[in-house]
Amino acid sequence: MIDYTPFLEQARAAGLSNWSQQLPAILAQMLAPQRHGDLARWRAALAALPELPVATVALDRAAVAVAGPEPLAEAPREQLRETLMQLHPWRKGPFDLFGVRIDTEWRSDWKWDRLKDHIQPLAGRRVLDVGCGSGYHGWRMRGAGAELVVGIDPTLLFVVQFWALQRYIRDHRVGVLPLGIEQLPAKLRFFDTVFSMGVLYHRRSPFDHLLELRDSLRPGGELVLETLVIDGRSGEVLVPDDRYARMNNVWFIPSAASLSQWLKKVGFRNVQRLNTMRTSTEEQRSTDWMTFQSLEQCLDPGDATRTIEGYPAPKRAIFIAEAP
Numbered sequence: 001m002i003d004y005t006p007f008l009e010q011a012r013a014a015g016l017s018n019w020s021q022q023l024p025a026i027l028a029q030m031l032a033p034q035r036h037g038d039l040a041r042w043r044a045a046l047a048a049l050p051e052l053p054v055a056t057v058a059l060d061r062a063a064v065a066v067a068g069p070e071p072l073a074e075a076p077r078e079q080l081r082e083t084l085m086q087l088h089p090w091r092k093g094p095f096d097l098f099g100v101r102i103d104t105e106w107r108s109d110w111k112w113d114r115l116k117d118h119i120q121p122l123a124g125r126r127v128l129d130v131g132c133g134s135g136y137h138g139w140r141m142r143g144a145g146a147e148l149v150v151g152i153d154p155t156l157l158f159v160v161q162f163w164a165l166q167r168y169i170r171d172h173r174v175g176v177l178p179l180g181i182e183q184l185p186a187k188l189r190f191f192d193t194v195f196s197m198g199v200l201y202h203r204r205s206p207f208d209h210l211l212e213l214r215d216s217l218r219p220g221g222e223l224v225l226e227t228l229v230i231d232g233r234s235g236e237v238l239v240p241d242d243r244y245a246r247m248n249n250v251w252f253i254p255s256a257a258s259l260s261q262w263l264k265k266v267g268f269r270n271v272q273r274l275n276t277m278r279t280s281t282e283e284q285r286s287t288d289w290m291t292f293q294s295l296e297q298c299l300d301p302g303d304a305t306r307t308i309e310g311y312p313a314p315k316r317a318i319f320i321a322e323a324p
Helices: 005-014 017-030 039-048 074-085 108-115 136-143 156-169 206-216 256-265
Strands: 056-058 064-067 095-097 100-102 126-130 148-152 174-177 191-197 217-228 269-278 303-307 315-322
Touching (some): 005 174, 017 174, 039 156, 064 136, 108 217, 108 269, 108 315, 126 136, 136 174, 156 174, 191 206, 206 217, 206 256, 217 256, 256 269, 256 315
Antiparallel strands (some): 056 064, 269 315
């Protein structure tokens, strides 16, 4: 069942009263059956999840985990697995529900480990996670003490996956809304920390995205930005002719120096690059829970430093910056 009422109550208590009053109508529109041909099937899978007693929830582990008072017997464990598999493909994770390990395409815990000790402590903070997928990083943020985590992602399958997890995690201070950042109120200036991870290169106007991120932060709030970069000097940017690593929605990939300049140009202060790492086929790969092509099939078979199209292979950088 998808019921945002408890989350919206938490959002109002945290100070998002005006927007939270508008959200029920917006959410009803975004989750209308005609929005996606598979939505009814995904909702049916959500309704078919078994009722299971929850004893422990761990949001501070590599695999966000839920366990019952006793190990599940084989039959209910297989029922749970088969029902969750109806929401394939699972992209971000991993998760462990009652011993059913959801081995997602991305080892998102590796990205979390690269940044968690370098950002402002999340305890008591109001957090926005842009392009959050099924909410893996949002759960980790809540596990780190965030007061409220608002995840946004327009992909309806990921929203339904979040609700499958929420059926057992049951923490209403975390929510995933079927929205893009352009649907947030303009100049909200509310969040203490805003994450944008794996989003910037999908935006046709990267500067507009940076401005939207800036305007969602309170003055002095922290941006955590993770994105594709290329090697190069300030001013250098890769604009793929067609596809990049088989993706047809990659528009701009700046050098790290260019991205630092972009952040400063839109007003961010204290811009820092935490790290830069080439994405490995151990971190992003096909699994039983994501059986489609993944990174390995997007690289040149004779030269793993190049994409199948001949561009530099994916390399990702993490930046932090302070909102003006």
